[in-house]
Amino acid sequence: MAGQLRALLKGRGFIRRDLFRRALFVSDYAHRQDALTTAALDSLLRENGWQVQRENGLTLVDLPYEGYQTLFSSIARSQGEPRAIGLSALFARHETAFLPNMLSDARQALLQWDAEEEGALNTQAGAALAVALREKTPVPSYYPLLLNTYKEADGC
Secondary structure, eight states: HHHHHHHHTTTTTTHHHHHHHHSSSOOOOHHHHHHHHHHHHHHHHTTTTTEEEEEEEEEEOOOOOHHHHHHHHHHHHHHOOOOOHHHHHHHHHEEOOOOGGGGHHHHHHHHHTTTTTHHHHHHHHHHHHHHHHHTTHHHHHHHHHHHHOOTTOOOO
């Protein structure tokens, strides 16, 4: 995805992971352009399915809910049937869903998966499962996908 963003920006700013995890990526392209060019780049990113937001002088670039749905579907297709082992076996016992109110949690999980932070991902997944069961809501469907896959070279 970073490569796609770099291609859209054509070298007009850096694209890197947002270390504060407010979005998938952060860029400084708005600082490097005049207002008209920045507005055109914002529109180009939005037309290509990205959300754009300014915060503390940087541009946060993230997928909308639908983009995460597509990404998780792609991961599911690439891995086939999830293995029901460990924590994933607990998820398999319950109704799963990916709802708009889960977006922030999904972003955190995806970034942990991409950074290969397996311990943090397992901890977050366990906490999310416990909350969903306590509140009697569907458990997040993206955890079994992320817990059972290894980051692909063409991933995020």
